[in-house]
Amino acid sequence: MAVQVSTTSAPAIASRSSDISKVYREGIVAGVIGAAVIALWFFVLDIFSGRPFYTPSVLGTALFRRGMELGQLQTLPVSFETVLFYTWVHGMVFCVIGGVAAKLLDLAEQNLSLGFGILLFFVIFEFGFFVMAFIFAEPILQALAWPAVLFGNLLAATGMAFYFWRHHPNLKIRP
DSSP states (O other): OOOOOOOSHHHHHHHHHHHHHHHHHHHHHHHHHHHHHHHHHHHHHHHHTTOTTHHHHHHHHHHHSOOOOHHHHHTOOOOHHHHHHHHHHHHHHHHHHHHHHHHHHHHHHHOGGGHHHHHHHHHHHHHHHHHHHHHHOHHHHHHHOHHHHHHHHHHHHHHHHHHHHHHOTTOOOOO
């Protein structure tokens, strides 16, 4: 008596697991790229203004030590502990954003009609970020100059988009 065993389900599970790992890996790499681009942008601006690490120090202070006024933020001495802690949190947030973007792009590759909606979501997300920043973080934007924040976010988004574009060359976005 011969028994024939079919193992078609095992490779499918391994393949699906591999696909999920690929999505998470792409998200983390894109997040690191975005975080590094914006950190480098502000580092260069801080160097040219004569205050290295000023931006992450101000943002970290605003995030972790609430209640500081604009005058205090502008004269704030740089705290490397705050810079490191803020940079870590900033990198993790970008990795989460990259992970969400990678998952949405994965969904768009499976269903082409989702692509335009995802693009629209990211445009609204970026716009929403600035509206919320102007409403809730006006003193910080005054201390850092909001055009620099806008341009830095656009640079980070461009770096992440270029990475995703290189890894998803067949993705088409149609309305």
